[in-house]
Amino acid sequence: MATKEIQEGLEAIDDMLVAVVKSDVKTLHDASVHILTSGGKRIRPQMALLSYLAAGGEEFEEVIPVASAVEMVHTATLVHDDINDHSLTRRGKATVHSVWGRTFALLTGDYLFTKVYELMAPYGAEMNVIMADACTRLVEGETLQAYAAKQGTINRETYKEIIALKTASLFEAAARMGAKLATADEEVMNALSEYAFNLGLTFQIVDDILDVIGDPDDMGKPVGNDLIQGRGVLAVTNGLATKDGDHKGTAVADVAVKEKPDAIEQMMANLRDSGALEIARLQAEETGQRARNALKLVPPSAARDELADLIDLVLYRQR
């Protein structure tokens, strides 16, 4: 449970996100506000806020734009992802491209990305290098995923590489930047980064598990989507359950879905019965434990306790 301070920080971030996308070009403004106010979990900005506090930061306002920028990166990629995945709903609301069409969704994603740049510009070289690097990794991860899914060759190694690049990198950057604003202590900075990187891995693995076993109403989006696209936990499964670890997940899923609409239901049932989810679960608990270990190098504080609580929240979330 986030403290009052974090809650206020998150509200300030919500306000900043909406304020910064103000534009005379109505379509960009409307589409941006639509996605930004669609009830994201704001876990990435929490990485920045809590790391700042855990590293001893005392001027909370200085980390707000950075935390906002991190959420903005995430939001920009969601808009573009939804185009590529043809997703119609996200967080229980219509996706940008399903409302405004592909052209405007593409431009809205670009626009949000320019706003990342705007929010970060005042922070100087070192902070911007961290953020730029995280953005590059994120796009690399998305591309690797699209490529592997297309080829049907996701294996356990590729899956780990993908989730590190597309999810954990931004978590890590959020924590590193938050910490960096508060301290020059490299050890604390690295410990918080290590924590966030592993929390990011945990978050993504749980996300992929929820794609198979989650309740669509809780999730605010259809489940099985990642599975259809040959991604997600299926990949972990393949990697863990087969010897060579390159079972052609996508091809199977694609054919199945096309030939029999409820085949995906059957695949999900098979997956639930195969024990693969339990293996993925163990993996999430392992990365969660690594996050917990990393925190030991951070001085005790209320913020550090909250970071520790976040691990359980991420591990045991239902949506």
Next chain:
Amino acid sequence: MATKEIQEGLEAIDDMLVAVVKSDVKTLHDASVHILTSGGKRIRPQMALLSYLAAGGEEFEEVIPVASAVEMVHTATLVHDDINDHSLTRRGKATVHSVWGRTFALLTGDYLFTKVYELMAPYGAEMNVIMADACTRLVEGETLQAYAAKQGTINRETYKEIIALKTASLFEAAARMGAKLATADEEVMNALSEYAFNLGLTFQIVDDILDVIGDPDDMGKPVGNDLIQGRGVLAVTNGLATKDGDHKGTAVADVAVKEKPDAIEQMMANLRDSGALEIARLQAEETGQRARNALKLVPPSAARDELADLIDLVLYRQR
């Protein structure tokens, strides 16, 4: 004709552009190199290089990454534009999305944009604010254009706003950043920015004229494309040739093209006969003259002479 120094600068930029998109993710690397080496005119980086020199800069290397970043912004938008316009060729080569497909083209554009960020990160707050602002305007201009074309309501005012945002802003930012690296003299900086902004307008108007009268072989892309999309010089025409200036350009073009494939040829012929191109031409000469006037506030130098020559090159180019 560019001097030896500028020629060497442009070669350094070409090298930097290719070096910075190096990635373990082969698709991103290949697609990025494909578009970056497809023979762009490199007019935007020239704005940065020449403004730097004209403002008295002497450490040429310091402006190279900035000039590269400016070309990178432009290239990123080309990749995304080609998706939205369904263009198959660009500069005489296949577009990224026609070779790698839409998903990878979208990601490649995003990737190039993260590389802008990477190139700019070391330059500190003021430079990054200029660049972030130009990027935002560019996306706003693209969106305004897509929206107006879709509604069929481009008029003269909208056209001017669009080309200022989507083209002139980046020209201006290139010159301002180049100058800023070399001098603290606000008058010189503003004069070079004013020059570049007007050169950008000139460049775009001429581009739109060439879309109607250019030779497809010279241009390296099909002509009439902007016309089909309800953009470009047709908009100027409408604005200038009709009283209310909101003739439904796109709708007409779309219907015509769909119903009769060579109707677009007829439209182009009509346009050529209407005198509208001459009016657009006059407009380009007017903005060219404004660029020339702005240069008067810049101290005489070889670089200033080259900037003046560029106006004629832009006005009288055939491709």
